[in-house]
Amino acid sequence: LGLGCATGAAALCTGPLLAAAFHRLSLVSIAANALGLLPGLAAIPVATLLVPFDLLLLWWIADLLAGATLAASHFFASLPFATAVIAAPGVIACVLWYSGVLLCARRAFRAALAPWALLAIVAGSRAAIAHAREGMSIVFLAVGQGDSAVVQLPGAHAMLIDAGGDLRWPGKFDPGARDIVPALAELGVHRLDVVVLTHPHPDHAGGLLTVLDRMSVGELWMTAERDPIASAVRARAAARGVPVREPRQVSLGGVRVEVLSRFEEGWSLNDNSIVLRLVHGQVAVLFAGDVEALAESELAQGGAEIRAQVLKAPHHGSRTSSTEAFLRRVAPECTVYCVGAGNRFGFPNLEVVERTPGAHFLTSEGAIVAESDGQGVHVHRWQE
Ligand SMILES: [Zn+2]
Incomplete structure (x- = not known):
């Protein structure tokens, strides 16, 4: 019981810090620490005996006990609801949390618990209401060498365009678990009306299976492409009951989503990328996938x-894209290149940057935000 109380107290005190750093709240930490630590604790006296009596049997017992703690932590981490992904708590939430912990701890303060709870509920609902937005906000996530953008639309509608990136399939890291799902929690997005896979390359699909597993998704848009990545994505969508559709023009929260691309048998995966134009009042944003000269x-x-x-620069600002004629017609004021820091392709290509008019933003420097009020658009780094 004492061990349970100690780990409970540790969880209460470290909760907001862990949430701020990792966007996660462990739901099993108390049980995992209380039960999983027992063999590890028992290993300490055995290991101490190793100093005077260097016996093989003692080594074996200590190894077994330490191994049991490791196995227990792996078991608890593998439970389906081991962690909840949450937004990083703000200063007010932290103050409320720790004052609540203090109130519970000191018997003399417990009379103040009821007004404190009321205050916490008011603050919590204010934060929830703040997510119902008027304008359109797009966050081009920093996912390494790959594409992923979260689009938040008026009336709490949301889209995710691509879920990269990694250069291999399956990748070494899962950008879905590492970047995208935590970013969605941070942005207060709990449901995605539409998820778009522009084309089945690993730098666009790397985190998609995790997104389908962990998020509520209305529908998935992808092309008729037949390849192993597309098949894996389709299978996961079917398993999760997410309908897979061809892209089509829709209106979400008053924003018109236009589909400018068409699927052409025989074209490369890149040229067959889904190209979307989002129109919010006077503002238009073009997501050009990885199209190259042919589709452009x-x-x-x-x-x-x-x-x-x-x-959104086609094909990460590659030399084979952003042709003169295409750029002339798009006439961007601002171009976002989804690139990894120090990527081995040299993206974005210097000539492309030179011939593209307007301002330039790179996701290798952190996530880029484009905010539209329907009249104009303001593009800036996430932290600014
Ligand atoms: Zn790509």
């Missing part, structure tokens, strides 16, 4: 409007 020339010569104040 079709977009530049087509009848559809492709002009946009903000351009």
